[in-house]
Amino acid sequence: MAELTFKDIIKPENLAYTKSKLMTDNVMHYCPGCGHGTAHQVLAEVLEEENLQSKTIGITPVGCSVLMYNYIDIDFQEAAHGRAPALATAVKRLMPDKFVFTYQGDGDLAAIGTAETIHTCNRGENILILFINNGIYGMTGGQMAPTTLEGMKSSTSPYGRNVSTMGSPIKMANIVAMLPGTCYVTRQSVNTALGARKLKRAIKKAVQYQNEKRGTCFIEVVSNCPSGWKMTPVESNKWMEENMFPFYPLGDIKVPEEK
Amino acid sequence: MAKIKGAVVIDTERCKGCEVCVVTCPMDTLALAVEVNAKGYHYCYAANPETCTGCANCAVVCPDGVITVYKIKVG
Amino acid sequence: MEKELRLMKGNEAIAEAAIRAGADGYFGYPITPQSEILEYLMEANPQVTTGMVVLQAESEVAAINMVYGGAACGKKVMTSSSSPGISLKQEGITYIAGAELPCLIVNVVRGGPGLGTIQPAQSDYFQATKGGGHGDYHLIVLAPSSVQEMADFVEMAFDLAFKYRNPAMILSDGAIGQMMEKVWLKPQKKRSEEILPWATTGKPATREHNIITSLDLDPERQEKFNQKLIAKYREIEEHEVRYEEFMTEDAEYLFVAYGTSSRICQKALQLARAEGIKAGLLRPITLFPYPKKRLNELADTVKGMLAVEMSAGQMVEDVMLSVNGKTRVGHYGRMGGMIPTPEEVVDNLKTFIKG
Numbered sequence A: 001m002a003e004l005t006f007k008d009i010i011k012p013e014n015l016a017y018t019k020s021k022l023m024t025d026n027v028m029h030y031c032p033g034c035g036h037g038t039a040h041q042v043l044a045e046v047l048e049e050e051n052l053q054s055k056t057i058g059i060t061p062v063g064c065s066v067l068m069y070n071y072i073d074i075d076f077q078e079a080a081h082g083r084a085p086a087l088a089t090a091v092k093r094l095m096p097d098k099f100v101f102t103y104q105g106d107g108d109l110a111a112i113g114t115a116e117t118i119h120t121c122n123r124g125e126n127i128l129i130l131f132i133n134n135g136i137y138g139m140t141g142g143q144m145a146p147t148t149l150e151g152m153k154s155s156t157s158p159y160g161r162n163v164s165t166m167g168s169p170i171k172m173a174n175i176v177a178m179l180p181g182t183c184y185v186t187r188q189s190v191n192t193a194l195g196a197r198k199l200k201r202a203i204k205k206a207v208q209y210q211n212e213k214r215g216t217c218f219i220e221v222v223s224n225c226p227s228g229w230k231m232t233p234v235e236s237n238k239w240m241e242e243n244m245f246p247f248y249p250l251g252d253i254k255v256p257e258e259k
Numbered sequence B: 001m002a003k004i005k006g007a008v009v010i011d012t013e014r015c016k017g018c019e020v021c022v023v024t025c026p027m028d029t030l031a032l033a034v035e036v037n038a039k040g041y042h043y044c045y046a047a048n049p050e051t052c053t054g055c056a057n058c059a060v061v062c063p064d065g066v067i068t069v070y071k072i073k074v075g
Numbered sequence C: 001m002e003k004e005l006r007l008m009k010g011n012e013a014i015a016e017a018a019i020r021a022g023a024d025g026y027f028g029y030p031i032t033p034q035s036e037i038l039e040y041l042m043e044a045n046p047q048v049t050t051g052m053v054v055l056q057a058e059s060e061v062a063a064i065n066m067v068y069g070g071a072a073c074g075k076k077v078m079t080s081s082s083s084p085g086i087s088l089k090q091e092g093i094t095y096i097a098g099a100e101l102p103c104l105i106v107n108v109v110r111g112g113p114g115l116g117t118i119q120p121a122q123s124d125y126f127q128a129t130k131g132g133g134h135g136d137y138h139l140i141v142l143a144p145s146s147v148q149e150m151a152d153f154v155e156m157a158f159d160l161a162f163k164y165r166n167p168a169m170i171l172s173d174g175a176i177g178q179m180m181e182k183v184w185l186k187p188q189k190k191r192s193e194e195i196l197p198w199a200t201t202g203k204p205a206t207r208e209h210n211i212i213t214s215l216d217l218d219p220e221r222q223e224k225f226n227q228k229l230i231a232k233y234r235e236i237e238e239h240e241v242r243y244e245e246f247m248t249e250d251a252e253y254l255f256v257a258y259g260t261s262s263r264i265c266q267k268a269l270q271l272a273r274a275e276g277i278k279a280g281l282l283r284p285i286t287l288f289p290y291p292k293k294r295l296n297e298l299a300d301t302v303k304g305m306l307a308v309e310m311s312a313g314q315m316v317e318d319v320m321l322s323v324n325g326k327t328r329v330g331h332y333g334r335m336g337g338m339i340p341t342p343e344e345v346v347d348n349l350k351t352f353i354k355g
Helices: A035-049 A064-070 A084-094 A106-112 A114-123 A172-177 A193-211 A233-247 B020-024 B057-061 C010-020 C035-044 C060-072 C083-098 C125-129 C147-164 C174-178 C219-239 C259-274 C292-298 C315-323 C342-354
Strands: A015-017 A056-060 A075-078 A099-105 A128-133 A182-189 A216-222 A251-254 B003-010 B030-032 B044-046 B067-074 C004-009 C025-028 C053-056 C077-081 C103-109 C140-142 C167-173 C180-185 C243-246 C253-256 C279-284 C286-288 C304-309 C328-333
Touching: A035 A064, A035 A099, A035 A128, A035 A193, A056 A064, A056 A084, A064 A075, A064 A099, A075 C060, A084 A099, A084 A114, A084 C025, A084 C053, A084 C060, A099 A106, A099 A193, A106 A114, A106 A128, A106 A172, A114 A128, A114 A172, A114 A216, A114 C060, A128 A172, A128 A193, A172 A182, A172 A216, A172 A251, A182 A193, A193 A216, A193 B057, A216 A233, A233 B020, B003 B044, B020 B030, B020 B057, B057 B067, C004 C010, C004 C147, C010 C035, C010 C103, C010 C147, C010 C174, C010 C180, C025 C035, C025 C060, C035 C053, C060 C077, C060 C083, C060 C103, C077 C083, C083 C103, C083 C125, C083 C167, C103 C147, C103 C174, C125 C167, C125 C286, C140 C147, C147 C167, C147 C174, C147 C180, C147 C219, C167 C174, C167 C259, C174 C259, C243 C259, C253 C259, C253 C315, C253 C342, C259 C279, C259 C304, C259 C342, C279 C292, C292 C315, C304 C315, C304 C342, C315 C328, C328 C342
Parallel strands: A056 A075, A056 A099, A099 A128, A128 A216, A182 A216, C025 C053, C025 C077, C077 C103, C103 C167, C140 C167, C253 C279, C253 C304, C304 C328
Antiparallel strands: A015 B067, A182 A251, B003 B067, B030 B044, C004 C180, C140 C286, C243 C279
16 A cells, blocks of 8 residues: 555545634734643633534633733623623623633732632632633733742742742632632643643533533633743743642642532 | 554744644654744744654644644554 | 602612613622612612612622623623722723723712712712723713702613713712602613624624723724724713703803702802892703803803812813803812802802902
8 A cells, every 4th residue: 555645644534633713813922832822722622612602701801811802703801900700790690691701810810800709709600710820920021920939030029939028829729619609620731732631621611510500610720931931931831840730739629519 | 453644734834933842742743943934933843744643732732723633544 | 660759869769760771780889878779779689670680799899890891791781889989990990981881880979088088079070070090081971969860860871871882970979869859760661682783792603703892002003092082072072961051041150060069059049149149050960071162152141150069179170161261260169078058159159259
């Protein structure tokens, strides 16, 4: 048998993976290797596979992902810094049949928006909060975030985070898991294909729980910031595995009882 | 024994050369090019295309969605 | 619910009028002197009758951002607060203005600055009419002077807000919020089921995705957007000015006052007339747009205008801008929750006349 040529393989019937149709053609503004892009695509895949385009309202934060609305072809609202869960609360209450999610970074969700995060979870709003935790303020140029690790350098902790004066890194997923309003709290990653596939399964569960009106779903994605951390993308992922994952361990923190 | 052959199509102009796909690939199929694209990035390409099994790990992890993967059973 | 005559507090009238106007949602946070609005709505529980959502938020900040979220879905949503709470809401209000969303914000004003007092004042005029938050924008501002108008202006504010895709504010004060008067309530309107073309309701195949945002990083486009906003405000100034006149035909001196102050000036007018002073009153109903043209016309026939407000002198600046030097303009104000008496106002008019 003749050896298969490249042309023989790349036929439509042999397609194994291509980016979601819900991703627009706009080139994402993220730095090379940034986990936001992978997280966006995983989310878009779920929305496409679950046929949710016409039912979804997404809320974007202030932070690097503020322009997320340019990349996924669904209706979006852009919130003020930290307020996405408040917007999502109203959207879901007024249109209970829609799929509503917020997409927030650590500065947005765990610093300025802490009150909105906690009270939205405490009310058990039937929304998904997708929390990208890279331990730094990316958009404004690499300042210390509430999730910055102890000793970690940033532009506002140039000698490393000193917990005696700057406080300790905050584990938001563990905090909201204590609230009766949350039904599903999990911590995932997107730096490997396995991680991205697990995140996809987690988002699918969140869609199911939102349909079942089980309460707030909170998915943290421990991610990287090569530019803010001043590393190459590959180095940043390695650093994340060695330093972020031990402090923010991956896996489910709270799962609802099966119905 | 049935064998799986894969192939990747890479939109090199949209690639930012982050190299995440290269380290993810279990078959050492991918590498960064010496040349750069219009944006100045050393884009990724299939340096050893014959090793590709179409597992799609590279495409799943690519932050910019520039990789399309095909696979076919042979034999 | 049919048309109905009731004795109500101003705050309660707003709440009942909102239900009857077919509002989709109210998001609030308690603060004196307007907590009755949230209390009334919680007790009325319109979720089970009209389907109107009523939610007590964790803060004024959250409440105004819930309004943003609801308004971005094209829903008829509102919030209410009093001065310190409205200060907290300013961030959300400027985002709402920047995203061109319709909504209603009620401010039952109390004295400031800071925690100030819980007594009525009119010291939030600048904040309400000149923007309030950052950036170039205006709210449509309505100033009721009776419990009846508290009720009537709810629907008017929603109509104007949706007509222009702009946030509207009812600028009331603790006196009108707390006083009881009879009020005719309109029959219950059905909540609208219309899906607005710009609203985020889930993207069907038939249109592009809708994005509600106030962000544009391109300065040229952002300036064009600012110009578009200004053109909208000019159009509002052209078409939506509302005011009321009392005895202006032969007036030699004109009181200019809104809300509670205008009620006091109506009495002061009678007292002044009894003493032979030909006084008149212009009561702006819309504070933005301001009745500039009419005041400018009246400046040709009167000898002077006295702005009476429960503030250190805020609206008086708009009177001055309106008359543009054509006539004398004075100011009399009380602050800190003090309400002027008609006698005081007349005494100050006499002082003003002497020059």
